[in-house]
Amino acid sequence: MKTKRLILIASIMIMLTAWIVITVGQKATVSSNLYLYILAFVVLLGIVLLANVNKKNKELKEGQPAEDELSTLIKYKAGYLAYMYSSYMWLFIFIFKDKFPTIESIIGGGILCSALIFTITKYRVKRTMNAK
Structure with missing residues (x-):
C-alpha cells in the first residue's frame, strides 16, 4: 500500500510540475489569476485524493472490505x-x-x-x- 501512495504522490507532483512549466513557458494571453485558480484546484484535488487513499488504506488495515x-x-x-x-x-x-x-x-x-x-x-x- 505504501508503494501505491508513493506512486500517487509522485504522479501528482510530476503532473503539477509539468503543468507549471507549460503555463509559465507560454505567453500569457489569459490573466494569470485564472492560472492561479486552476493551480489551486489541482492542488486541492491532489490533497483530497491523497486523503481518500489514506482513508482506504486505514479501512483495509482494519479488515473492512474494499x-x-x-x-x-x-x-x-x-x-x-x-x-x-x-x-x-x-x-x-x-x-x-x-x-x-x-x-x-x-x-x-x-x-x-x-x-x-x-x-x-x-x-x-x-x-x-x-x-x-
Missing part, C-alpha cells in the same frame, strides 16, 4: 448524476464559447468542471445514502 454493495451503488448513482449535470454544463460551455479566449481553455475548463461536478455529486449522494 468494495461493498452500498459503495458500488453510490459510485454508480454519483456517476450517472455527474454525467447528466456535465451534459448540461457542456451545453452551456458551447453556448457561451465566444466568452472563452482559446479552445484549450474551453476543454480544460470543461474537464475540470466535470471532475468538480463528480466530486460534489459523490459527496451529496454519499450523504443522502447514509442518512436513510
Whole structure:
C-alpha cells in the first residue's frame, strides 16, 4: 500500500510540475489569476485524493472490505448524476464559447468542471445514502 501512495504522490507532483512549466513557458494571453485558480484546484484535488487513499488504506488495515454493495451503488448513482449535470454544463460551455479566449481553455475548463461536478455529486449522494 505504501508503494501505491508513493506512486500517487509522485504522479501528482510530476503532473503539477509539468503543468507549471507549460503555463509559465507560454505567453500569457489569459490573466494569470485564472492560472492561479486552476493551480489551486489541482492542488486541492491532489490533497483530497491523497486523503481518500489514506482513508482506504486505514479501512483495509482494519479488515473492512474494499468494495461493498452500498459503495458500488453510490459510485454508480454519483456517476450517472455527474454525467447528466456535465451534459448540461457542456451545453452551456458551447453556448457561451465566444466568452472563452482559446479552445484549450474551453476543454480544460470543461474537464475540470466535470471532475468538480463528480466530486460534489459523490459527496451529496454519499450523504443522502447514509442518512436513510
